[in-house]
Amino acid sequence: MKKIFITAFALILSITAFAQTERSLEDIDESNSWLKVGALIAAPSGEVANYSSFIFGLDVAAQFLRTNNFGIGLATGYTKYFEKSEAPAFQGMNDGFGAVPLGLMLRYYPQPEGLFVGTDVGYTFLSGVTSENTGGGYIRPMLGYHNYNWNVFAFYNHIFRPETTIDVQSIGIALTRNLRFN
Incomplete structure:
Protein backbone atom coordinates (compact mmCIF):
# COMPACT_ATOMS: atom_id res chain seq x y z
CA MET A 1 0.00 0.00 0.00
CA LYS A 2 2.83 2.40 0.90
CA LYS A 3 4.54 1.70 -2.42
CA ILE A 4 1.40 2.66 -4.34
CA PHE A 5 1.01 5.96 -2.50
CA ILE A 6 4.73 6.74 -2.91
CA THR A 7 4.46 5.99 -6.64
CA ALA A 8 1.40 8.25 -6.96
CA PHE A 9 3.21 11.04 -5.08
CA ALA A 10 6.28 10.67 -7.33
CA LEU A 11 4.00 10.87 -10.39
CA ILE A 12 2.48 14.11 -9.10
CA LEU A 13 5.90 15.64 -8.48
CA SER A 14 7.26 14.63 -11.89
CA ILE A 15 4.22 15.96 -13.72
CA THR A 16 4.27 19.30 -11.92
CA ALA A 17 8.00 19.64 -12.59
CA PHE A 18 7.20 19.94 -16.32
CA ALA A 19 4.29 22.32 -15.82
CA GLN A 20 4.24 25.49 -17.90
CA THR A 21 1.75 27.87 -16.32
CA GLU A 22 0.29 27.18 -12.92
CA ARG A 23 -3.14 28.48 -11.95
CA SER A 24 -4.39 29.28 -8.48
CA LEU A 25 -7.85 28.45 -7.16
CA GLU A 26 -8.89 32.08 -7.69
CA ASP A 27 -8.55 31.48 -11.46
CA ILE A 28 -11.35 28.90 -11.67
CA ASP A 29 -13.60 29.39 -14.69
CA GLU A 30 -15.34 27.29 -17.37
CA SER A 31 -12.11 26.97 -19.38
CA ASN A 32 -10.18 25.13 -16.69
CA SER A 33 -12.70 23.54 -14.28
CA TRP A 34 -15.64 21.24 -14.66
CA LEU A 35 -17.75 18.51 -13.14
CA LYS A 36 -17.37 15.06 -14.67
CA VAL A 37 -20.52 12.90 -14.44
CA GLY A 38 -20.94 9.48 -16.00
CA ALA A 39 -21.38 5.74 -15.70
CA ALA A 49 -15.18 -12.52 -8.47
CA ASN A 50 -16.32 -15.65 -6.56
CA TYR A 51 -19.12 -13.56 -5.03
CA SER A 52 -19.98 -10.89 -7.59
CA SER A 53 -20.68 -11.29 -11.31
CA PHE A 54 -21.15 -7.72 -12.58
CA ILE A 55 -20.52 -4.15 -11.50
CA PHE A 56 -22.40 -0.99 -12.49
CA GLY A 57 -21.81 2.47 -11.11
CA LEU A 58 -21.99 6.24 -11.29
CA ASP A 59 -18.83 8.31 -11.49
CA VAL A 60 -18.64 11.95 -10.31
CA ALA A 61 -15.56 14.18 -10.10
CA ALA A 62 -14.81 17.88 -9.82
CA GLN A 63 -11.64 18.82 -11.71
CA PHE A 64 -9.42 21.89 -11.79
CA LEU A 65 -6.66 22.16 -14.42
CA ARG A 66 -3.65 23.28 -12.41
CA THR A 67 -1.74 23.64 -15.71
CA ASN A 68 -2.79 23.05 -19.31
CA ASN A 69 -1.73 19.41 -18.92
CA PHE A 70 -2.30 18.50 -15.27
CA GLY A 71 -5.70 18.23 -13.57
CA ILE A 72 -6.45 17.69 -9.91
CA PRO A 88 -21.71 -18.17 -0.99
CA ALA A 89 -22.37 -15.06 1.11
CA PHE A 90 -19.63 -12.44 1.07
CA GLN A 91 -19.34 -11.13 4.64
CA GLY A 92 -23.10 -11.15 5.19
CA MET A 93 -24.10 -9.33 2.03
CA ASN A 94 -27.58 -9.68 0.66
CA ASP A 95 -28.17 -8.87 -2.99
CA GLY A 96 -24.60 -7.68 -3.53
CA PHE A 97 -22.90 -4.73 -1.93
CA GLY A 98 -22.08 -1.12 -2.72
CA ALA A 99 -18.96 1.03 -2.71
CA VAL A 100 -18.71 4.80 -2.26
CA THR A 119 -5.45 7.81 -11.05
CA ASP A 120 -7.85 8.27 -8.17
CA VAL A 121 -6.48 7.63 -4.67
CA GLY A 122 -8.47 7.69 -1.45
CA TYR A 123 -10.82 5.71 0.77
CA THR A 124 -13.86 3.61 -0.21
CA PHE A 125 -16.81 3.01 2.12
CA LEU A 126 -18.56 -0.34 1.58
CA SER A 127 -22.29 -0.75 2.18
CA GLY A 128 -24.30 -3.95 2.47
CA VAL A 129 -21.62 -5.99 4.24
CA THR A 130 -21.88 -6.98 7.90
CA SER A 131 -18.14 -7.27 8.45
CA GLU A 132 -16.54 -5.01 11.05
CA ASN A 133 -14.36 -3.58 8.29
CA THR A 134 -16.63 -1.80 5.85
CA GLY A 135 -14.05 0.04 3.79
CA GLY A 136 -10.46 0.52 2.83
CA GLY A 137 -7.97 2.60 0.92
CA TYR A 138 -8.27 2.49 -2.85
CA ILE A 139 -6.40 3.30 -6.01
CA ARG A 140 -7.88 3.43 -9.51
CA PRO A 141 -5.31 3.92 -12.28
CA MET A 142 -6.75 4.65 -15.74
CA LEU A 143 -5.93 5.21 -19.39
CA GLY A 144 -8.38 6.92 -21.69
CA TYR A 145 -9.38 9.33 -24.42
CA HIS A 146 -10.73 12.84 -23.80
CA ASN A 147 -12.06 15.81 -25.73
CA TYR A 148 -13.79 19.04 -24.71
CA ASN A 149 -17.03 17.32 -23.68
CA TRP A 150 -16.38 13.60 -23.09
CA ASN A 151 -13.97 11.16 -21.46
CA VAL A 152 -13.88 7.41 -22.02
CA PHE A 153 -11.37 5.34 -20.08
CA ALA A 154 -10.37 1.86 -18.99
CA PHE A 155 -9.51 1.39 -15.33
CA TYR A 156 -8.39 -1.04 -12.67
CA ASN A 157 -9.88 -0.47 -9.20
CA HIS A 158 -8.39 -1.95 -6.04
CA ILE A 159 -9.85 -1.48 -2.56
CA PHE A 160 -7.29 -2.53 0.04
CA ARG A 161 -8.87 -4.12 3.12
CA PRO A 162 -7.27 -5.62 6.24
CA GLU A 163 -5.39 -8.88 5.76
CA THR A 164 -8.20 -10.94 7.30
CA THR A 165 -10.70 -9.91 4.61
CA ILE A 166 -10.88 -9.98 0.83
CA ASP A 167 -9.50 -7.08 -1.21
CA VAL A 168 -12.09 -5.81 -3.70
CA GLN A 169 -10.75 -5.56 -7.27
CA SER A 170 -12.31 -4.85 -10.66
CA ILE A 171 -11.47 -3.99 -14.25
CA GLY A 172 -13.81 -1.84 -16.31
CA ILE A 173 -14.64 1.04 -18.59
CA ALA A 174 -16.29 4.39 -17.88
CA LEU A 175 -17.81 7.23 -19.87
CA THR A 176 -18.11 10.72 -18.35
CA ARG A 177 -19.48 14.04 -19.59
CA ASN A 178 -17.75 17.34 -18.75
CA LEU A 179 -20.17 19.87 -17.27
CA ARG A 180 -18.52 23.32 -17.20
CA PHE A 181 -18.58 25.56 -14.12
CA ASN A 182 -19.77 29.12 -14.78
Whole structure:
Protein backbone atom coordinates (compact mmCIF):
# COMPACT_ATOMS: atom_id res chain seq x y z
CA MET A 1 0.00 0.00 0.00
CA LYS A 2 2.83 2.40 0.90
CA LYS A 3 4.54 1.70 -2.42
CA ILE A 4 1.40 2.66 -4.34
CA PHE A 5 1.01 5.96 -2.50
CA ILE A 6 4.73 6.74 -2.91
CA THR A 7 4.46 5.99 -6.64
CA ALA A 8 1.40 8.25 -6.96
CA PHE A 9 3.21 11.04 -5.08
CA ALA A 10 6.28 10.67 -7.33
CA LEU A 11 4.00 10.87 -10.39
CA ILE A 12 2.48 14.11 -9.10
CA LEU A 13 5.90 15.64 -8.48
CA SER A 14 7.26 14.63 -11.89
CA ILE A 15 4.22 15.96 -13.72
CA THR A 16 4.27 19.30 -11.92
CA ALA A 17 8.00 19.64 -12.59
CA PHE A 18 7.20 19.94 -16.32
CA ALA A 19 4.29 22.32 -15.82
CA GLN A 20 4.24 25.49 -17.90
CA THR A 21 1.75 27.87 -16.32
CA GLU A 22 0.29 27.18 -12.92
CA ARG A 23 -3.14 28.48 -11.95
CA SER A 24 -4.39 29.28 -8.48
CA LEU A 25 -7.85 28.45 -7.16
CA GLU A 26 -8.89 32.08 -7.69
CA ASP A 27 -8.55 31.48 -11.46
CA ILE A 28 -11.35 28.90 -11.67
CA ASP A 29 -13.60 29.39 -14.69
CA GLU A 30 -15.34 27.29 -17.37
CA SER A 31 -12.11 26.97 -19.38
CA ASN A 32 -10.18 25.13 -16.69
CA SER A 33 -12.70 23.54 -14.28
CA TRP A 34 -15.64 21.24 -14.66
CA LEU A 35 -17.75 18.51 -13.14
CA LYS A 36 -17.37 15.06 -14.67
CA VAL A 37 -20.52 12.90 -14.44
CA GLY A 38 -20.94 9.48 -16.00
CA ALA A 39 -21.38 5.74 -15.70
CA LEU A 40 -19.11 2.72 -15.46
CA ILE A 41 -19.37 -1.01 -16.02
CA ALA A 42 -16.84 -3.49 -14.75
CA ALA A 43 -16.06 -7.11 -14.01
CA PRO A 44 -14.91 -8.18 -10.56
CA SER A 45 -11.44 -9.70 -10.41
CA GLY A 46 -9.49 -11.55 -7.77
CA GLU A 47 -11.30 -13.31 -4.93
CA VAL A 48 -14.34 -11.02 -5.04
CA ALA A 49 -15.18 -12.52 -8.47
CA ASN A 50 -16.32 -15.65 -6.56
CA TYR A 51 -19.12 -13.56 -5.03
CA SER A 52 -19.98 -10.89 -7.59
CA SER A 53 -20.68 -11.29 -11.31
CA PHE A 54 -21.15 -7.72 -12.58
CA ILE A 55 -20.52 -4.15 -11.50
CA PHE A 56 -22.40 -0.99 -12.49
CA GLY A 57 -21.81 2.47 -11.11
CA LEU A 58 -21.99 6.24 -11.29
CA ASP A 59 -18.83 8.31 -11.49
CA VAL A 60 -18.64 11.95 -10.31
CA ALA A 61 -15.56 14.18 -10.10
CA ALA A 62 -14.81 17.88 -9.82
CA GLN A 63 -11.64 18.82 -11.71
CA PHE A 64 -9.42 21.89 -11.79
CA LEU A 65 -6.66 22.16 -14.42
CA ARG A 66 -3.65 23.28 -12.41
CA THR A 67 -1.74 23.64 -15.71
CA ASN A 68 -2.79 23.05 -19.31
CA ASN A 69 -1.73 19.41 -18.92
CA PHE A 70 -2.30 18.50 -15.27
CA GLY A 71 -5.70 18.23 -13.57
CA ILE A 72 -6.45 17.69 -9.91
CA GLY A 73 -9.76 17.31 -8.12
CA LEU A 74 -12.10 15.26 -5.97
CA ALA A 75 -13.65 11.96 -7.06
CA THR A 76 -16.67 10.08 -5.73
CA GLY A 77 -19.64 8.07 -6.97
CA TYR A 78 -21.43 4.85 -6.23
CA THR A 79 -20.67 1.34 -7.48
CA LYS A 80 -22.95 -1.68 -7.09
CA TYR A 81 -21.40 -5.17 -7.01
CA PHE A 82 -24.17 -7.57 -8.05
CA GLU A 83 -24.14 -10.90 -6.23
CA LYS A 84 -23.82 -14.19 -8.10
CA SER A 85 -26.95 -16.28 -7.59
CA GLU A 86 -25.00 -19.45 -6.73
CA ALA A 87 -22.29 -17.71 -4.72
CA PRO A 88 -21.71 -18.17 -0.99
CA ALA A 89 -22.37 -15.06 1.11
CA PHE A 90 -19.63 -12.44 1.07
CA GLN A 91 -19.34 -11.13 4.64
CA GLY A 92 -23.10 -11.15 5.19
CA MET A 93 -24.10 -9.33 2.03
CA ASN A 94 -27.58 -9.68 0.66
CA ASP A 95 -28.17 -8.87 -2.99
CA GLY A 96 -24.60 -7.68 -3.53
CA PHE A 97 -22.90 -4.73 -1.93
CA GLY A 98 -22.08 -1.12 -2.72
CA ALA A 99 -18.96 1.03 -2.71
CA VAL A 100 -18.71 4.80 -2.26
CA PRO A 101 -15.20 6.14 -2.98
CA LEU A 102 -13.94 9.49 -1.78
CA GLY A 103 -10.59 10.40 -3.21
CA LEU A 104 -8.11 12.70 -4.87
CA MET A 105 -8.29 12.72 -8.67
CA LEU A 106 -5.07 13.20 -10.67
CA ARG A 107 -4.97 13.46 -14.49
CA TYR A 108 -2.26 14.14 -17.06
CA TYR A 109 -3.36 15.36 -20.51
CA PRO A 110 -0.45 15.51 -23.02
CA GLN A 111 -2.68 17.25 -25.62
CA PRO A 112 -5.94 19.26 -25.50
CA GLU A 113 -7.66 16.26 -27.10
CA GLY A 114 -6.47 12.66 -27.14
CA LEU A 115 -5.05 10.14 -24.72
CA PHE A 116 -4.73 10.78 -21.00
CA VAL A 117 -3.49 8.92 -17.93
CA GLY A 118 -4.59 9.32 -14.36
CA THR A 119 -5.45 7.81 -11.05
CA ASP A 120 -7.85 8.27 -8.17
CA VAL A 121 -6.48 7.63 -4.67
CA GLY A 122 -8.47 7.69 -1.45
CA TYR A 123 -10.82 5.71 0.77
CA THR A 124 -13.86 3.61 -0.21
CA PHE A 125 -16.81 3.01 2.12
CA LEU A 126 -18.56 -0.34 1.58
CA SER A 127 -22.29 -0.75 2.18
CA GLY A 128 -24.30 -3.95 2.47
CA VAL A 129 -21.62 -5.99 4.24
CA THR A 130 -21.88 -6.98 7.90
CA SER A 131 -18.14 -7.27 8.45
CA GLU A 132 -16.54 -5.01 11.05
CA ASN A 133 -14.36 -3.58 8.29
CA THR A 134 -16.63 -1.80 5.85
CA GLY A 135 -14.05 0.04 3.79
CA GLY A 136 -10.46 0.52 2.83
CA GLY A 137 -7.97 2.60 0.92
CA TYR A 138 -8.27 2.49 -2.85
CA ILE A 139 -6.40 3.30 -6.01
CA ARG A 140 -7.88 3.43 -9.51
CA PRO A 141 -5.31 3.92 -12.28
CA MET A 142 -6.75 4.65 -15.74
CA LEU A 143 -5.93 5.21 -19.39
CA GLY A 144 -8.38 6.92 -21.69
CA TYR A 145 -9.38 9.33 -24.42
CA HIS A 146 -10.73 12.84 -23.80
CA ASN A 147 -12.06 15.81 -25.73
CA TYR A 148 -13.79 19.04 -24.71
CA ASN A 149 -17.03 17.32 -23.68
CA TRP A 150 -16.38 13.60 -23.09
CA ASN A 151 -13.97 11.16 -21.46
CA VAL A 152 -13.88 7.41 -22.02
CA PHE A 153 -11.37 5.34 -20.08
CA ALA A 154 -10.37 1.86 -18.99
CA PHE A 155 -9.51 1.39 -15.33
CA TYR A 156 -8.39 -1.04 -12.67
CA ASN A 157 -9.88 -0.47 -9.20
CA HIS A 158 -8.39 -1.95 -6.04
CA ILE A 159 -9.85 -1.48 -2.56
CA PHE A 160 -7.29 -2.53 0.04
CA ARG A 161 -8.87 -4.12 3.12
CA PRO A 162 -7.27 -5.62 6.24
CA GLU A 163 -5.39 -8.88 5.76
CA THR A 164 -8.20 -10.94 7.30
CA THR A 165 -10.70 -9.91 4.61
CA ILE A 166 -10.88 -9.98 0.83
CA ASP A 167 -9.50 -7.08 -1.21
CA VAL A 168 -12.09 -5.81 -3.70
CA GLN A 169 -10.75 -5.56 -7.27
CA SER A 170 -12.31 -4.85 -10.66
CA ILE A 171 -11.47 -3.99 -14.25
CA GLY A 172 -13.81 -1.84 -16.31
CA ILE A 173 -14.64 1.04 -18.59
CA ALA A 174 -16.29 4.39 -17.88
CA LEU A 175 -17.81 7.23 -19.87
CA THR A 176 -18.11 10.72 -18.35
CA ARG A 177 -19.48 14.04 -19.59
CA ASN A 178 -17.75 17.34 -18.75
CA LEU A 179 -20.17 19.87 -17.27
CA ARG A 180 -18.52 23.32 -17.20
CA PHE A 181 -18.58 25.56 -14.12
CA ASN A 182 -19.77 29.12 -14.78
